[in-house]
Amino acid sequence: MQLNPYIPITMKLVKNLVETEDKLINTFTLEFLNQQDEENFKYMPGQFAELSAYGHGEAPFGIATSPTEPGILKFSVAKVGCVSNALHLMEEGTMVGVRGPMGNYYPLEKFKGKNVVIIGGGFAFTTLRSLAKYMLDDKHRGDYGDITVIYGARNPGLLLYKEELAEWENNPNINLITTIDRPAEGWTKHVGFIPSITEQIAPSSVDTYAVVCGPPAMIKFTLPVLEKLNFTPESIYTSLEMRMKCGLGICGRCNIGTEYVCKDGPVFSMAQLKELPNEY
């Protein structure tokens, strides 16, 4: 982190890729301009950054790349507001601002020697992609047991990172299960909502951590399934979203009870969330 945490570093938008068929989600690839900036930006899967579209503002987004992918950062962003619209329309080669990395990250130390089940829905797959990519790295793969990814979207065109998913299909180091909500032409994999597919796959909870990210309804119905599979609240992690400005735990808007999601989160265990007021 820099001395003044409010001042972004400048990065170059090298790729502005339409990620989903509804054209609402783009993946931005940003390149560090110099080594110093990159060295100062040491991050872990689960952390986020504030992206500046100069002239429009800044907003927080989860980092979709893994620290094992040097030189760049990727963000997959839905077009919903002023900043995200500006980013979607931005020409490649344009300079953007980046503040971060911010927040905590998935407890990869705890995951060591354990199996990890990653469950993601819709476009909440960004930091989960970072997590899977990190664990799959040659240097890290040996640290973890089985890696299972259950990932679903409304239809095939809304899945993120399709090329990578295709690669993972054939990768013996990872067990990928993809699903869509309703049958679609040409789709040969699972059909059904994440909770029921999770129940069907029934990953063992023995020596296993689960990481669940997705729309609130998906999380709401997936948690009881995990409970039934004997996952404890301490072994289930999720990442929360909140409206943020400073990202430093100062501006006062992203708290849930005593915790600021920007600085104490965004990653929480279910055990932690049970202690907090239900206001998110």
Add this chain to the structure above:
Amino acid sequence: MKISKEKFGQAFDALVAEYQIIAPVSDANGIAFKGVKSFSEVKQDYLNSKLPPKAFFFPQHEKLMSYKKEGKEVTVKSELKVENTVLFGIRPCDAKGMQLLDMVFKNDQYTDPYYFERRDKSVIIGVACNKIAPTCFCSSFGLSPAGSEGSDIFLIDLGDSYDVEVITEKGKALAARFEALSELSADEQALVDKIKDAVTLSKVDVSTTTSKLDKMFNNPYWDTLQEKCIGCNVCSFSCPTCHCFDISEEVRKNEGTRVRTWDACMAPLFTLHGSGHNPRDNKKARWRQRMMHKFNYFVHNNGSMSCVGCGRCIKGCPVNMDIRQVIDGANKAELVVE
């Protein structure tokens, strides 16, 4: 020790060459803290300012950085010029309020450079309250109208002179400018003692409030409490411990400025997500947040309540919400199973 107001005024005027001096003055809206050039401009007889002096460390509108876009390129500039500043006439509640803000602008991970650059370059001369308003309730929080906590130098107004107490090292350096300190007479000492013993007439019992609130997130108490609130935010803007802010851009052609401005948890858009979801989409949730933050969350995070009993929110509220009654109501609320 004391100093005559005449001598103090001379020392004060001599500081003008080196310091920006902020002091209470009378203006169209009542009492305000403003820059002064001479001790003669300073309002001597005042209860407290309408707005808290926090703005000198945490301005209502502040430039964080500026930038210029040229084609695809951008240049970012940030500069922060801060003058050495003396804040004179700060009341004990507000001086304590600044200590509470210090805990916000420096947390376990980050230090806010804009706030602390100003804070570090300032000296606070507190002045005890000889008069106490009916809305004052600082004694509720273990503070007092003559409390020196948060001041670098602390004065008690004795009419023609000030009783002088040096509180911090920073204060010591400045107090070296006050020549001709003399001993208090017995009568003056008696007056000092009397002022030091004073407590606010109004006091609310906060001894059990934090632990009570631990069990009150889902309490029906919040349902009706906020009904008359019109969400105007005057309570937050006039609060010496409220610190919430917004960050936004001010853009003209290819040049822009990133600014931060006061914001408040009572504003409906404060927590609105890009998706349209809003975790605090109703006044009940926002009032609960305001009270929980000051009397529960802040205590758990920082070991102190985030209220100093200045009473500005009570005076300013257009619908007569009274934070003392809200605390009292919480103290007395019946607990339900959560």
